[in-house]
Amino acid sequence: xxxxxxxxxxxxxxxIVSVLNIVLRQAGKEEQAHLLTLAGVVVVLMMLIxxxxxxxxxxxxxxxxx
Amino acid sequence: xxxxxxxLIVVALAAVLLLxxxxxxxxxxAVALSLAAASVLLLYALGPLRQLFALFADLAATAGxxxxxxxxxxxxxxxALICELASQVCRDAGEGAVATKxxxxxxxxxxxxxxxxxxxxxxxxxxxxx
Numbered sequence: 001x002x003x004x005x006x007x008x009x010x011x012x013x014x015x016i017v018s019v020l021n022i023v024l025r026q027a028g029k030e031e032q033a034h035l036l037t038l039a040g041v042v043v044v045l046m047m048l049i050x051x052x053x054x055x056x057x058x059x060x061x062x063x064x065x066x
Numbered sequence: 067x068x069x070x071x072x073x074l075i076v077v078a079l080a081a082v083l084l085l086x087x088x089x090x091x092x093x094x095x096a097v098a099l100s101l102a103a104a105s106v107l108l109l110y111a112l113g114p115l116r117q118l119f120a121l122f123a124d125l126a127a128t129a130g131x132x133x134x135x136x137x138x139x140x141x142x143x144x145x146a147l148i149c150e151l152a153s154q155v156c157r158d159a160g161e162g163a164v165a166t167k168x169x170x171x172x173x174x175x176x177x178x179x180x181x182x183x184x185x186x187x188x189x190x191x192x193x194x195x196x
Contacts, residue, residue: 004076008080010084011099014091014092014096015087045098048098054109058109062112062119062144063143064137065141
């Protein structure tokens with residue numbers, strides 16, 4: 001079945017990170033804002049890596065790529 | 067496995083709406099979201115495709131085609147699919163140079179995968195030579 005929730009989760013993380021970024025920048029904490037951006041990207045990539053590896057495994061078994 | 071196109075449409079439209087929202091605020095996460103949407107859609111398409119490939123294998127066996135040729139065709143299809151996905155993601159992220167390199171590498175890999183067929187063609191031509 002299609003997993004739409006991953007897409008929604010990534011978009012939600014993006015929105016939360018963006019809002020928190022604005023808040024931190026308004027509070028004058030540039031360092032924390034940069035760290036937050038980095039953390040958001042890392043979390044999203046960790047979620048993405050599972051999906052992409054599943055796609056690659058499926059393609060590899062189906063198309064008989066050694 | 068029965069196919070319903072509605073799930074696919076829902077995923078694609080949700081991804082497009084969220085991408086339109088996210089691309090202005092966080093372009094880095096928009097790339098990740100577009101890659102996720104592409105992966106989900108392709109995984110969705112690959113399920114029903116399995117039946118089609120079984121049919122292809124049956125047809126090839128009935129027609130007396132060598133299993134090698136069908137394997138080469140499938141392998142080329144798979145490489146093209148993966149390379150197209152990667153190059154489109156790179157191009158969407160604005161990195162046209164990397165996308166072109168990915169396409170180039172994909173073409174080289176496809177040519178390498180097709181080497182047995184080309185060798186067999188050459189052998190056939192040579193054997194027909196008087």
